[in-house]
Amino acid sequence: MRRQLPLAICFVMGVSMVVQFFIPHRVSQEFYRTILDWYRIVFAFSLVLGTGTLIKVHWAKISKKSKGWQYSIITIGGLVFMLAVGFITGIQEGTLFMKIFEYVEVPLEATMFSLLAFYIASAAYRAFRARTVEATLLLIAAVVLMLGRIPFGYYLWHKIPGIAEWILTNPNMAAKRGIVIGVGLGMISTALKIILGIERSYIGGGK
Amino acid sequence: MSIVDRLKTIDRRIIFVAISLAVIIPLLFPIGLPIMVSPPAQGLYDAIEELKPGSKVLLSFDYDPSTMPEVYPMNLGVVRHCFSKNIKLVGMGLWPTGVLLGQEAFELLAEEYGKTYGEDYINLGFKAGGIVVISAMAENIPETFPEDYAGTSIEEFPIMKGVKNFDSFGLAVCFSAGDPGVREWVMIAHSRYGKKVGAGITAVMAPAYYPYLQAGQLVGLLGGMKGAAEYETLLKYKGTGSAGMDAQSIAHSLIIVFIIFGNVIYFIARRKERKKV
Numbered sequence: 001m002r003r004q005l006p007l008a009i010c011f012v013m014g015v016s017m018v019v020q021f022f023i024p025h026r027v028s029q030e031f032y033r034t035i036l037d038w039y040r041i042v043f044a045f046s047l048v049l050g051t052g053t054l055i056k057v058h059w060a061k062i063s064k065k066s067k068g069w070q071y072s073i074i075t076i077g078g079l080v081f082m083l084a085v086g087f088i089t090g091i092q093e094g095t096l097f098m099k100i101f102e103y104v105e106v107p108l109e110a111t112m113f114s115l116l117a118f119y120i121a122s123a124a125y126r127a128f129r130a131r132t133v134e135a136t137l138l139l140i141a142a143v144v145l146m147l148g149r150i151p152f153g154y155y156l157w158h159k160i161p162g163i164a165e166w167i168l169t170n171p172n173m174a175a176k177r178g179i180v181i182g183v184g185l186g187m188i189s190t191a192l193k194i195i196l197g198i199e200r201s202y203i204g205g206g207k
Numbered sequence: 208m209s210i211v212d213r214l215k216t217i218d219r220r221i222i223f224v225a226i227s228l229a230v231i232i233p234l235l236f237p238i239g240l241p242i243m244v245s246p247p248a249q250g251l252y253d254a255i256e257e258l259k260p261g262s263k264v265l266l267s268f269d270y271d272p273s274t275m276p277e278v279y280p281m282n283l284g285v286v287r288h289c290f291s292k293n294i295k296l297v298g299m300g301l302w303p304t305g306v307l308l309g310q311e312a313f314e315l316l317a318e319e320y321g322k323t324y325g326e327d328y329i330n331l332g333f334k335a336g337g338i339v340v341i342s343a344m345a346e347n348i349p350e351t352f353p354e355d356y357a358g359t360s361i362e363e364f365p366i367m368k369g370v371k372n373f374d375s376f377g378l379a380v381c382f383s384a385g386d387p388g389v390r391e392w393v394m395i396a397h398s399r400y401g402k403k404v405g406a407g408i409t410a411v412m413a414p415a416y417y418p419y420l421q422a423g424q425l426v427g428l429l430g431g432m433k434g435a436a437e438y439e440t441l442l443k444y445k446g447t448g449s450a451g452m453d454a455q456s457i458a459h460s461l462i463i464v465f466i467i468f469g470n471v472i473y474f475i476a477r478r479k480e481r482k483k484v
Binding site: 029032033036037039040043044046047090091092093098101102105106107108109110112113114117118120121122124125126128129130139142143146147149150151152154155161165168169172173176177180 | 217219222223225227230241242243245271272273274276304307311314334335339340342343346347351356357358413414415417418421431433452455456457458459460461463465466467468469470473
């Protein structure tokens with residue numbers, strides 16, 4: 001029963017949603033709206049579940065004094081503190097919550113992401129090598145695109161931005177379309193496998 | 208150790224210092240390189256230009272502080288454009304942090320253009336659920352967002368009078384740094400409900416969205432800091448996008464020099480090794 005019931009719910013709901021999509025009747029639309037409400041409620045619970053899991057994992061690290069347990073204190077402390085500040089002061093402009101967001105979170109996240117520039121530069125020097133024909137083509141395309149994305153490229157040769165745009169709108173787009181269509185077909189086949197009960201890993205493994 | 212070997216194993220800190228200087232110096236001493244406007248940026252600008260004063264645009268702030276240097280200038284540009292044309296703005300977010308950044312953009316420009324919260328613009332806040340939130344909005348916005356980001360009922364705001372679903376908007380613009388974001392807006396708002404959708408995204412995401420642009424599923428696309436700088440050029444003002452382009456130009460050029468230099472060293476070293484053999 002523990003396996004059959006979820007499989008039955010999945011099959012009924014999956015088939016219902018597919019059928020509903022093609023029926024513009026009022027009842028069908030109302031059904032769709034109800035499902036959307038349900039989905040949002042379920043999603044809200046998943047946020048609670050996620051927060052609970054986060055606390056559980058980090059609490060376990062603190063209890064066992066695992067490697068880096070001090071960071072877990074900061075994680076849980078930050079979570080509790082921001083929740084409390086948000087509830088007490090609200091999240092409007094000028095509140096403590098917004099000040100912490102603007103002067104702590106924004107610079108921290110921006111700093112973390114900006115470190116990428118240094119690693120890209122280092123990797124460009126050390127790893128981006130024209131070892132094979134494919135790697136050479138990739139290298140040339142990358143250099144042209146990088147030049148095409150900056151005003152300097154135009155001054156170097158006025159046709160570079162046009163070539164960069166051509167790379168984006170032709171070879172890039174052809175490859176991208178292929179990938180998107182492939183992913184789409186993969187999603188349909190996976191969805192069908194789940195609806196028909198062939199793929200059951202989401203209920204805890206097994207065949 | 209030969210010069211080639213030394214260059215092959217160069218201390219990465221030297222590269223880090225070089226890239227720091229390449230970014231910092233142009234920011235302190237701007238060069239003012241002219242910026243050419245590309246068709247995707249022009250497309251978004253034209254779509255907003257076509258709207259009549261008083262019409263409404265829906266803005267979805269689906270990014271976070273890590274991508275702020277790229278996406279926030281676009282956000283500012285579009286808000287500035289809409290405010291200057293007396294277009295009303297309704298903001299919301301599929302990312303929690305994006306909502307606060309969008310609010311910052313609103314507050315920053317509302318004073319400059321004399322706009323009032325609740326009359327000329329509103330922020331509906333974050334709603335979890337990604338694609339489902341967009342689907343729910345297409346059916347009923349007041350039910351999906353009964354309150355604004357600060358918890359006030361939307362019925363109290365004149366801007367929300369008569370707003371039922373996507374039909375109330377002339378255009379939807381998604382500022383995105385990942386999923387959920389532009390793809391979901393195209394899938395639901397455009398493909399299912401026929402709404403015009405524009406996008407502002409990070410440079411690394413841009414190549415992935417060209418198929419949507421060519422298929423007409425996006426009216427326009429701003430890609431990375433260049434997209435922001437192009438939009439600022441169209442609006443005839445210099446913002447952080449334009450200022451950042453100088454730094455980006457030098458940094459990109461330096462990375463290209465690193466690539467070429469690294470490859471020259473690699474080929475010299477390879478030739479030496481082959482001679483030894």
